[in-house]
Amino acid sequence: MNAPLPTADTLRAALAGLLDGLPPKQAAQAVDRLISNYRGATPTDAPVLRDRSDVAAYAAYRMPATFEAVRAALAGLAAAAPGWEPGSHLDVGGGTGAAVWAADATWEARPGASRTTTVLDWAEPALALGRELAASGAPALRATDWRRARIGAALALPESDLVTVSYVLKELTEQDRAALVTEAARAGQAVVIVEPGTPDGYLRIIEARDRLIEAGFRIAAPCPHNDACPIEPGTDWCHFAARVSRSSLHRQVKGGSLPYEDEKFSYVAAVRFDARPAQARVTRKPQIRKGQVLLELCTVDDGLRKETVTKRHGSLYRAARDTAWGDSWPPPEE
Ligand SMILES: C[S@@+](CC[C@H](N)C(=O)[O-])C[C@H]1O[C@@H](n2cnc3c(N)ncnc32)[C@H](O)[C@@H]1O
Known part of the structure; x- marks a missing residue:
């Protein structure tokens, strides 16, 4: 029997299949529309991902990058919590499931391990495509429960070992952002939040970090401590880069010939249990x-x-x- 492909390769193959049969020009147009929708202030009153072509464009164009960013954040958590692995994973605003694939890539190697996974999002087409892509993944991915839910003050999350919130805070009102982080802290043993590696993405991470510490969490990564961030406000922002292989769609939309690009991201991973953050x-x-x-x-x-x-x-x-x-x-x- 052939060994299963690593998670990242399986995801890449599933995403490549998504664009099969779609004329390249049409795919590029869908991505352009999506980029202009995400540029500036993202609407907070209705889903940006409205239909199958929005979602296919999002998945093909952005999911490899959000997958790599979340994978790097989860690697930070895993390094600070050796031996720990989540038995349950809740991905809030999970869209097409990048964080679910990232969790699988992080904790895939352990034989006999099983995990229940739930993705919550208000965009039904995103959930449908996430389910479709996951069908080609490992058992934990295939068993994922894809549920429609709106993030807001009324949202009650099921208790979970790991709660991920990736590239979502920017799309929420200030009140919903605060309510989500507070609720994630109530429901999760480990909470991992990822945002774009921009000055405002970093500020949302710092705000979430403060809230998690206030709720009794300790920071597992990237910070070596729970103290205030030493960056003087306005002078810099803490962010990292994850290398992403570029697909032919990327090259078509963005031009250039490099086979990869670096996704910049900011993150915080916080836990309720003992962890060994980096020195x-x-x-x-x-x-x-x-x-x-x-x-x-x-x-x-x-x-x-x-x-x-x-x-x-x-x-x-x-x-x-x-x-x-x-x-x-x-x-x-x-
Ligand atoms: C930029 S996408 C990120 C998707 C995924 N987490 C990832 O990292 O690729 C933001 C997601 O948040 C979802 N979202 C935004 N506002 C929401 C809300 N109020 N309730 C539920 N989902 C929301 C969107 O539908 C979308 O799937």
């Missing part, structure tokens, strides 16, 4: 110079600080050369 997090792409690596770090004791690792540091220098933006520092012991 420090690499907050910028490390600069590799002759015989030295310059790291910009957010640290547990000194806030933001720069560190230069040179050849004289031996194995630490070799590790620094392999360290990427977003990694923990020092590298975890083997």
Whole structure:
């Protein structure tokens, strides 16, 4: 029997199939319409994803990127909580299910593990397509419960080990945003929130982070501590980058010939249980110079600080050369 494909490859294949038979020009037009809908203030009174072609365009164009961003955020959580894995996962505003695929990619390797998964969203066409895509995935994906629900003050979430909210807060009113984070904190043992890696995405993450800490959570990632973020407001924003292979649709819509692009995202992963956050997090792409690596770090004791690792540091220098933006520092012991 052939070994199953890794989750990311299965998702890529399912998404490629989605555009089969759709004239490339039509697909590109649907993406253009969607991008202009998402540009600026997203409407908060009715779903942006109204029909099958909106949703197919969203899935083909954005889902590989949101999948990679959530996967990176979940990797931060998994590294801080070794041995833990969610028995239940609730994805709020889950759309076509990027976070469900990301959870599967993060915790797929454990034999015999099972997970119940629920996706909530108010856009029925998104749920329908999510269900369709998941049919080609692993058992946990295929068993996902796709439910229509509107996020708002009246929303009561089922208790879940893991609650994810990815690329959703921007689409909510301030009150709904606050209500959702408070409710996620009541329902979840671990809450992971991902937003675009922009200054305003970061501010929504910081607001959610404060709310989670107030509700008794500890931060598992990316921050090494529960203290206030050391970034002076307005001077910078904490964000990371996830590499995404570009599909032919991407190249068609955005032009350029690079086979990949970097999705910028901000996130917070917070837990009610014991976790081992990183001692420090690499907050910028490390600069590799002759015989030295310059790291910009957010640290547990000194806030933001720069560190230069040179050849004289031996194995630490070799590790620094392999360290990427977003990694923990020092590298975890083997
Ligand atoms: C940008 S998409 C993100 C989808 C998915 N979480 C991802 O990461 O790819 C935002 C999703 O939030 C959903 N959404 C926005 N406002 C909502 C509301 N008030 N109630 C329920 N779902 C909502 C949209 O329908 C859409 O599926």
